[in-house]
Amino acid sequence: MDRRGSGLKKITDETGRLFKDESYHVEYYNNNEFFMVTIYNENYGKVIDESQINHRSTEESQKGKIELSTLAMSILNEIKADNSIKTTEIADRLNIARETVSRNIAKLKKCGYITRVGSDKFGHWEVKD
Secondary structure, eight states: OOOTTHHHHHHHHHHHHHTTSSSOOEEEEEOSSOEEEEEOOTTTTOOOOGGGSOOOOTTTTSTTSSOOOHHHHHHHHHHHHOTTOOHHHHHHHHTSOHHHHHHHHHHHHHTTSEEEESOTTTOEEEEOO
């Protein structure tokens, strides 16, 4: 165990190394009730060139642009095989939790791979090609 208080020097030294300069990017404050450390963001106050920002369009987030996990592909295949399948049935077939199926179905919907037509109880899935 390091001696008491040595972590403060480590924080100061490490932030100086990360910022690649020897200035202080950390402020310490304490009173009788609490102790506070403020570490400043390296990018704070910098002007950002808009052309360097990676803007994602709606088209890029559509089907084919986002790689699916193996589990999401398995769920998609189950839906393709039976478009009226319920999440509980998928969970039983794949031996995973229903919540995991629901989470992956939400991703598949968001990415445009599937849509639900009708109610949760009596509806069916449409797989987009």
